Amino acid sequence: MEVNRTPSNQKGIETKKKLRKLNMRKNEEFRFLLGKYLKDLPESVRGSLIGSVYAKAAKNGVLEARDYILVKKNAGVIDDVTSKRLIDLVYDYSTYR
Helix, strand or coil: CCCCCECCECCCCCCCCCCEEECHHHHHHHHHHHHHHCCCCCHHHHHHHHHHHHHHHHHHCHHHHHHHHHHHHHHCCCCHHHHHHHHHHHHHCEEEC
16 A cells, blocks of 8 residues: 655655544543433433443544434434533533544
């Protein structure tokens, strides 16, 4: 595989674009607030929602987590206010990595 050498890439090392993902230094705080925002849901739904939002935000990125939250809002699992709070929470606890 040949790598194009440009002024910003002189050594031929491929650079990977950083994505906005969950800040792993604050994951306990994030999980606590996530559980607090979803405390009114039934326990079976709450557990899967917390796990899915956390996994998508940590591994795939903030955009994937936001899309998942919007899908759950459209399915009627969570309401508009909760979805807005969750999306804001995901963006507040994210960083580029």
